[in-house]
Amino acid sequence: MATTEEKKTLRAKLEKYEGKLNHMYLDSKGYVTIGVGHLLSTVEEAQKLGFKDSNNLKASTEAIKTDYDEIKKQPANRLAVFYKKHTKLTLPEIDINALTDKNIASFEGELKRIYSDFDTYPVDVRLALFDLIFNLGMTNLKNKWPTFNTAIKAKDWQKAADNSSRAAPISAERNKYVKDLLEKAAKAKKDTGVAAL
Known part of the structure; x- marks a missing residue:
């Protein structure tokens, strides 16, 4: 949730x-x-x-x-x-x-259907996915982003970041926001991995 x-x-x-x-x-x-x-x-x-x-x-x-x-x-x-x-x-x-809250709840349910372990993802990854599904819709996110989805399911946040850009009319700033969230998660995962060695 x-x-x-x-x-x-x-x-x-x-x-x-x-x-x-x-x-x-x-x-x-x-x-x-x-x-x-x-x-x-x-x-x-x-x-x-x-x-x-x-x-x-x-x-x-x-x-x-x-x-x-x-x-x-x-x-x-x-x-x-x-x-x-x-x-x-x-x-x-x-x-x-109220409409926005309803949409957030609805999209959260859809994200959990696409990514069964959505709740375990870092906050930054969840925020990035919310932005994508809000803009693309569940069907497009699920079916037209195979490389991105494979990376997300593998928890390869950097590869997901590299494949997160949307075409116009999505602004470069909005694409950067999503990429930055995923790269932040990738860096945190890498730092945690290094610290655990």
Whole structure:
């Protein structure tokens, strides 16, 4: 189980790299999104959330559909703030935080399905894997990263670091963050190994 400290670090990093928006927007692939990279795959999913109107009153399902449909019509891969002018509703921070917590719990379960000994990995490795699965999704991480996954399962953190880079639109800074986490774990493992000799 992710510790409180891990969740705090994870939330801060996800907010830094994904952003934290209280209005609907399109992600880099053109999917309607809210909060900290939370996918809204259907209008019905959006309508289950506690959106508020400009008077801070609960938005109607019709108003949520209007915002959702308006966002879907916009061009993809723009800065998230571009979409603000096309929305009338906002999602309260408490709801955004709840969605993020739900996503973290869901991704943790998925990581444990991919890596049976996930709980035994160093904190830095777990944080790196959380960042990857949040961005790639379980299916892509599991099926399209064979060299990386072999390294993780072998606890070869350096090889995993060398194979952790994602393509654009992922920033070089975000890729470096994940690589640095894995290299830190590799160094700690090496130092521990040397000390044990």
